[in-house]
Amino acid sequence: MRLFSVCVTVALFFLPMVVRASDPLPSWAEGPAKESILGFIQRVSAPGSPEEVPASERIAVFDNDGTLWSEQPMYVQAFFAFDRVRQLAPEHPEWREREPFASILRGDLATSLQGGEPALLEIIMATHAGLTTDEFDRVVSDWISEARHPVTKRRFTQMVYLPMLEILAHLRKSGFKTFIVSGGGIDFMRPWAEAVYGVPPEQVVGSSIRLAYQYRDGSPVIERLAEIDFIDDKVGKPVGIQQHIGRRPILAFGNSDGDYQMLEWTTAGSGPRLGVLIHHTDNEREQAYDRDSLVGRLDRALREAPVQGWAVIDMKRDWRQIYPASVQP
């Protein structure tokens, strides 16, 4: 009798730890958001579940900026482009007098962007084209291993969202194939997406510039041309999904109006489907923003989420932790 009660006591003591240890999403607070995501994954992947989806059709797509990592005060790729303008400036003395470059070199980013989209395009072309794909890969890899966020002082790859890393891992364990579908540059994400997210280059979809197969000193190279090829944003996202993946996802995560059509396309199909919006509500641990933000504006998608049946994640309420414990000083 005594032994029995000791066993029961010991069991009750360890039970929460066992439950906790087997929780695939430990950094998510208990609540309807976590339940709806875990429930969906369970329904489509548990063998014999009446809603089981064949493994080959378990396609999950994720926006990157603001969904898998931080996008404030501006996109990480913009930090990269500005740093690269400064790095390339010695080869371009004319930039000292010419906008949008002159303002960047003076450290006045706001003025440099006053030229709107044409200015942005000029910065992208000056910093992302004119290299081979192998060279650009190295430039991005070198930059991402060194650059740090101006406010948190973390490396950008340490500003990924821990709760989303848990989702990615749990999905892959449940037979899903996970894809990034981002408005960001496809070749800006590929050099580090596998190490950081576990998403290999061939599962990264993004915006691209045109490429050309050429020869340098008799060896073949793929040259990056100063010409836009594809913009993977808004209506471009379902198109990019069709071009790269060739079938409709059953699960989509986004955080801005740029993801509206991706979530719409994903959830308009037949069978079990889920669309999820990350709502940036936490002004202490990250930054709270939605309809009035220039970067990652979230308005229409948030308004229509209830009608569309999309789950809305409240970062402040639903995420116990935002970033991974920093491993790099």
Added chain:
Amino acid sequence: MRLFSVCVTVALFFLPMVVRASDPLPSWAEGPAKESILGFIQRVSAPGSPEEVPASERIAVFDNDGTLWSEQPMYVQAFFAFDRVRQLAPEHPEWREREPFASILRGDLATSLQGGEPALLEIIMATHAGLTTDEFDRVVSDWISEARHPVTKRRFTQMVYLPMLEILAHLRKSGFKTFIVSGGGIDFMRPWAEAVYGVPPEQVVGSSIRLAYQYRDGSPVIERLAEIDFIDDKVGKPVGIQQHIGRRPILAFGNSDGDYQMLEWTTAGSGPRLGVLIHHTDNEREQAYDRDSLVGRLDRALREAPVQGWAVIDMKRDWRQIYPASVQP
């Protein structure tokens, strides 16, 4: 003693069957071609091999027409396009008087193609555009399940090369990811490539027409526009590989000059690499053709194969069997 000799006899009797059973490429004749392919796969994938390549970089690419299935007397997709012209003709009475359609409807394919590339393009646009992606998927699936080759009377999916199916399976077992990189239409291959080759839609790269995200009766669709987006042939193949896969393959199979740049790009990288050309030499079991063929012309790549170090498969000598035993009457 007697038992021992019985055992030895039995063992010697079964030994060839055991060896045969463990041969991953049973329909390949023994010889240097088979050895070079098996040796390469072993070297890059055997754990602890000095040339072992990380699994994530074991990318193999395959041309489709003439490499994985037959392309004579014309591409399978051309049979599809001509059948579709006949199927759509009642909705287009003007086609009876207008080339290239009039000739097709009279059964005179040679004349219909006298208009060269513009004629071909007009046929493709009339038969491959103006549908949603879901509709086109169904049209292709229906056609491929019924259509038969005019000479062999086999279904086209039964005119895939058994030796290549064995290569695909052995590569995947050895940790490779297998991709199709074809000049053919990406959305013409995707509906059946997974069932026939084990290659899922997201690992099919091909030529494409432009797509647009639109609404029909309030529901989102992806519309196929009558406009070329990308031609995945010759210099387009390395570009298509970069856009879709994002890293350089280490193994490439092709059969025509259209695959030259794909093999060149694959084998010009560092580390262990292999390029393989299928040479159609068998006029009895298939069709012998190379430098003078309009379809699948193989000239420069064959001439330069020795210099480039590419393996050349002689179909007549190296393949014991061409097609799978037909399972569908």
